[in-house]
Amino acid sequence: MSIPHTLGTAAPRFAVPADACDSHIHIYDRRFASLGDPARALADATAGDYRRLQQRMGSSRSVVVTPTVYGTDNAVTLDAIQQLGVQRTRGVAVLHPDVDDATLQALDAGGVRGIRFTLFDPATAVTSFDMIAPLARRIAPLGWHVQLHFRGDQIVEQQALIESLPCPMVFDHMARLPHPQGAAHPAFDIVGRLLDAGRAWVKLSGAYLDAGEPDSRAGVVRAWVKRAPERLVWGSDWPHPTEQKKGVPDDAALLDRWAEAVGDEALCRRILVENPAVLYGF
Structure with missing residues (x-):
């Protein structure tokens, strides 16, 4: 049976280790209201759909990141954590600075371990840069982190802000x-300097973003692995929202x-199992 938002049905050739995390x-x-055009809330991208992809891929842990179409309503993420299993699933929320302490505590109890800025x-x-x-x-x-979805040029422009943050950072x-x-x-x-200092992490994801010829991102993967494999x-x-068209x-x-x-x-095992266990508290 095919799985939505992915091609093929075969398992990876790579032997995925036990407790591998899709971060x-x-x-x-x-079931949850979205902002703006309802078509942006993709169909067939539920926790149940993703569980079928997990079975195909061989991973067992995951990190659910609230999509921008839900604004600062993280109910869809909390629900997915419950469906996929609280012992093996974590979340990254989207918030505004006016969030109250009770909401933060509820998100923490529900498995959230960071907040994302998709800028x-x-x-x-x-969200906006002045909220960070x-x-x-x-x-x-x-003990949460901030997840920063910035372009490379924005990282350079916002260097002073980034380096001033009092919590760990994850670069998308x-x-x-x-x-x-x-x-x-x-x-x-x-x-790289933030990685060297133990202040940041990098997600090796989105290989189709910023790419040139096929597999042009392989060199970037190798560069990050050489620089700080422990980070x-x-x-x-999945479900690859930028690639739908x-x-x-x-x-x-x-x-x-x-x-x-x-x-x-x-x-590979370190990046799939050991590192996310540290970052997300598995």
Whole structure:
């Protein structure tokens, strides 16, 4: 039986280790109200649909990231954590600085371990750069992190803000280093210094973003693995919301290409199992 929002049905050739974590997925469930155009809340991208992808891929842990179409309503993420299993699922929420303490405590109890700022396109964002510092101060006592979806140029522009934050940072989608510069872009060293200091993490996800020729992101994967393998996690980005018009990928093929780029079984295990256990508290 086919699985929505992915091509193919075969399992990966790569032998996925026990307790592997997919650290970046989105759940869309039309039981929950979305903002704006209801068509942006993808059909067939529920927790039940994702569980079928888990079975195909061989992973067992996951991190649910609230999609922008739900604004600051994180009910869909909390529900997905319950459906996928609270012992093996965590969440990343979207919030505004006026969030009250009771809501923060409820999110923490529900499995949320961070908040996301999707600002690569400020025109469509539900948060803003000026919200980051006050929210970082609010969540720091909880031990949460801020997840930053910035383009490489934005990382350079916002360097002072990023370096001032009092909590750990997670950079989405390999820090969105543009092609063809890749690891030669100045954002690589800005993020790299934060990794070296134990202040940040990078998600090896979204291989189709910022890409040039096929597999151009393999060099970026290798650069991050060489720089700080202990500060990396992997994510599928299912159901691939940015790729809906272009055509969704084969998730097993994406994972196989990622494992080939990493090139070492022990490092793959570290990135899939050990690192996310530290970051997300499994």
